[in-house]
Amino acid sequence: MATPRPQPVEIHEHAMDNLRYIRQTLERAGSFTAVPGKGGILMGFMALAAAWAAAKQAGASGWLTVWTVAAILAMAIGVGGTAMKAQRFQVPLFSGPGRKFIAGFAPAIVAGAVLTFVFYRAGISGFLPGIWLLLYGAAVVSGGSASVRIVPMMGSCFMFLGMVALLLPGWNDVLLPAGFGGLHIIFGTIIAVKYGG
Numbered sequence: 761m762a763t764p765r766p767q768p769v770e771i772h773e774h775a776m777d778n779l780r781y782i783r784q785t786l787e788r789a790g791s792f793t794a795v796p797g798k799g800g801i802l803m804g805f806m807a808l809a810a811a812w813a814a815a816k817q818a819g820a821s822g823w824l825t826v827w828t829v830a831a832i833l834a835m836a837i838g839v840g841g842t843a844m845k846a847q848r849f850q851v852p853l854f855s856g857p858g859r860k861f862i863a864g865f866a867p868a869i870v871a872g873a874v875l876t877f878v879f880y881r882a883g884i885s886g887f888l889p890g891i892w893l894l895l896y897g898a899a900v901v902s903g904g905s906a907s908v909r910i911v912p913m914m915g916s917c918f919m920f921l922g923m924v925a926l927l928l929p930g931w932n933d934v935l936l937p938a939g940f941g942g943l944h945i946i947f948g949t950i951i952a953v954k955y956g957g
Contacts, residue, residue, distance in 0.1 A: 799841020800948025807940035865903030889932040894922025914947040
């Protein structure tokens with residue numbers, strides 16, 4: 761007894777399945793931003809705590825130590841938050857948006873680390889908050905250029921505060937927490953609500 765042959769799949773049905781898969785993948789990748797919103801909020805509150813602790817330091821060395829520890833912790837929070845977000849969106853962390861963000865983000869951050877060392881060693885640490893805000897903003901603008909529009913907008917706000925801090929260094933104790941604290945909390949909330957955490 762012959763078994764019935766399976767009905768061949770028509771080519772347009774196969775094409776429609778492929779198009780549906782491609783569209784879903786693009787939608788998922790398009791809504792994914794490598795910047796973690798909830799992680800950004802956490803980084804913002806940590807920056808506010810760092811500003812409070814740094815203000816209590818007697819000298820530039822203690823102040824720089826507090827902010828350096830805060831930067832390292834913020835980086836760990838950012839990487840962890842991005843990894844969790846990528847896993848939730850089922851997007852590989854180091855391909856697509858994640859890789860583009862790192863490639864754009866890293867050069868300005870490395871430049872900021874080098875300038876921090878040079879300026880601190882030269883005894884002119886008063887310009888560091890402006891340099892940090894400006895270069896962090898440049899890193900976010902560059903890294904977020906392939907992301908959703910809110911990410912480069914956030915970077916531009918950091919750059920603006922950095923320029924103000926460089927022109928008005930007497931306001932560093934206000935501008936540094938306003939940037940790393942306030943902007944992270946504001947934009948982190950927007951990203952968490954609109955772009956899935």
